[in-house]
Amino acid sequence: MNIYLLMEGSKTEPVVYNAWINHVAPHMSQVKKLSDIKENNFYIISSQGYPRILTHAIADTVKDINQTPNIDALWIVVDTENSTIDQRLHAIQSELEKYTFSRPIEIQMVIQKCCIETWGFGNDKVFPTHDIDEDLQEYLDFYDIRHNDPEEMGCPDDYDGSIADYHLHYLRAILKKKRISYTKNKPNDLDKGYYFDEICIRESRDNHLLTFRHLKNLLHTI
Secondary structure, eight states, X not given: OOEEEEESOSSHHHHHHHHHHHHHOTTOEEESSXXXXXXXXXXXXXXXXXXXXXXXXXXXXXXXXXXXXXOOEEEEEEEOTTSOHHHHHHHHHHHHTTSOOSSOOEEEEEEESSOHHHHHTTOGGGSOSSOOOHHHXXXXXXXXXXXXXXXXXXXXXXXXSOHHHHHHHHHHHHHHTTTOOBOSSSBTTTTSHHHHHHHHHHHHHHOOOHHHHHHHHHHTTO
């Protein structure tokens, strides 16, 4: 199978998805150019944000796929941010309907609720068992991600930023206690196989992180 991955994110997702695909499906290999696609390859490209994925990238993607006959599947990866899953799905499907593929293509929507950092809360082992400082306690007092589904967390009404930004800083506060430095460009340790496996455990045990479950199931079909 050869997969074309169109992503809203330009920094974190390309790194993490490459790592997770290699972890779950080591027979797959990433290529940097469409012309290099042969067999069991995946190609990652960013739309450089939302809504640019709608206004520009989908049209370019359909053109790419029509010109590259050995691509079998298209995965579109976006955050929900402040929207619902259904709203994101509808927006993408409506845009896709404007274009025609030259052959049957398997299309999968990977909707990250609310963002990829939200999934990062699924690793119980990175949460500190002691030495919870004032900053981290403030996050816990708002929403305790240890016991509640991280995908249902918003942000405080008086927070000066987006929900995704709040999730990012909350995750950083947790990882900092394990001496893990997380940035959008270097998403340590979210891009590690062990981290993916721990999220799988949480998702299966607690029935949390259902948008992550969709991605996990897709990866196991490759």
